[in-house]
Amino acid sequence: MNITRRHLLLLLPAASVAWKYVLAGTPEAAPNYKLSEHWWGMLIDLPKCIGCGNCVRACQAENDVPDGYFRTWVERYHVSDYDIENPQVDSPDGGKKGFPPAKDVKGKNFFVPKLCNHCADSPCTQVCPVGATFVSQDGVVLVDPKYCLGCRYCVQACPYGCRFINPRTNTAEKCTLCYHRITKGLTTACCENCPTGARQLADLRNPADPIHEFLKTHSVHVLKPSMATRAKVYYNELDGSVR
Amino acid sequence: MNVFKDAGHLFRLAAVFVAGLLIFLVIRGFLVPKSFGQLGHYRANAVAEIAARPIKFAGHESCEGCHADVLDKKKNGKHAGVNCEACHGPQAQHADDPTAVKPDKLDTAVLCARCHEANAAKPRNFPQVDTAEHSRGLPCDTCHHPHSPVIVAGGAK
Incomplete structure (x- = not known):
């Protein structure tokens, strides 16, 4: 058969589409790890948090986070009993080096560790113009650094302020819930290094995970429930003043 | 037409x-x-x-494979729930090659204070001290054993 110019023009697009599927194969995954069997979240037991900053240091060591940027950080709240609507919050260097003595020991003082809430309906993934950030099938919000343009839409969209632009790569970065650890059966760096057990990784799709019993028997909240993000970082005994 | x-x-x-x-x-x-x-x-x-990104913290299970003696000391003490790398830092390289990579020695005067320095925002029942007044800069392991922190008669060292 002679291939005329007309035939070639008709064949090329069909061939390119077919070639794409030939090359793609099936997506790789870690051995013995099924995406569909997990739905990750985290439990933060606030009465146990001592504000030592171990989680912040561990996260920076594990994930090579640049100085002055944070995938997780610890805030200290001071709530005066005369003005509970306006708490004073400080977080010197993200709480990485601990906290200086409180200026005002009257009223309520407590620590609140923060990180990406790994929302099931995440505002940050919805605004990405190129599909570089997404909720994985096991419920972790991830960024594809090879696809990210660094346009900063997602940094503005996150209601919890959990994203930043990495100055070295100029791409968006955030907590991956230590995806490289949890897919190998380890816990996250912050949970591994929390000395009091205030942070606990939770697999909501595993019926044997202690999170289910905890959620049934404790007063647990998420941050900014009014945003309807379906956040999966659960705070035990969260004070109403926390934003 | x-x-x-x-x-x-x-x-x-x-x-x-x-x-x-x-x-x-x-x-x-x-x-x-x-x-x-x-x-x-x-x-x-x-x-x-x-x-596929590399791991820096090996996880306490891989420490316990070799350091069973430390696990025995810890298990009935107050620090039973504190994982190894919370104090000793990221040790995945040490776990991969225990002879070539050795963990750094720790300064307990700095390390213990990270958790136990008194602060009004810490939970009331958490043991905390004003280190300047309590130990005056002495390393904590002069008296306390770090893996099971009770006062040791005659000093921990």
């Missing part, structure tokens, strides 16, 4: 559009990553790439 009479210029225009569309599809076929769209509106291979 022939409706296609004098419509040649419309066919030529349509042919230009079809050619443009074909060129677009060919270029798109080469530029869009192969795994894009397999799991959703993202590159499916990114998931495996992120999962």
Whole structure:
């Protein structure tokens, strides 16, 4: 058969589409790890948090986070009993080096560790113009650094302020819930290094995970429930003043 | 009456559009990553790439394989729930090659204070001291054993 110019023009697009599927194969995954069997979240037991900053240091060591940027950080709240609507919050260097003595020991003082809430309906993934950030099938919000343009839409969209632009790569970065650890059966760096057990990784799709019993028997909240993000970082005994 | 009479210029225009569309599809076929769209509106291979990043903290199970003696000391003490690397730092390299990579010696005067320095925001029942007044800069392991922190008669050292 002679291939005329007309035939070639008709064949090329069909061939390119077919070639794409030939090359793609099936997506790789870690051995013995099924995406569909997990739905990750985290439990933060606030009465146990001592504000030592171990989680912040561990996260920076594990994930090579640049100085002055944070995938997780610890805030200290001071709530005066005369003005509970306006708490004073400080977080010197993200709480990485601990906290200086409180200026005002009257009223309520407590620590609140923060990180990406790994929302099931995440505002940050919805605004990405190129599909570089997404909720994985096991419920972790991830960024594809090879696809990210660094346009900063997602940094503005996150209601919890959990994203930043990495100055070295100029791409968006955030907590991956230590995806490289949890897919190998380890816990996250912050949970591994929390000395009091205030942070606990939770697999909501595993019926044997202690999170289910905890959620049934404790007063647990998420941050900014009014945003309807379906956040999966659960705070035990969260004070109403926390934003 | 022939409706296609004098419509040649419309066919030529349509042919230009079809050619443009074909060129677009060919270029798109080469530029869009192969795994894009397999799991959703993202590159499916990114998931495996992120999962393949290296580990820095080995996890307490890999420490306990060799350091069973420390585990015995810890298990009935107050620090039973504190994992090794919470104090000793990231040790995945040490776990991979225990003879070549050795953990640093720790300064307990700095280390213990990270958790136990008094602060009004810490939970009331958490043991905390004003280190300046309590130990005056002495390392804590002069008196306390770090793996099971009780006062040791005659000093821990």
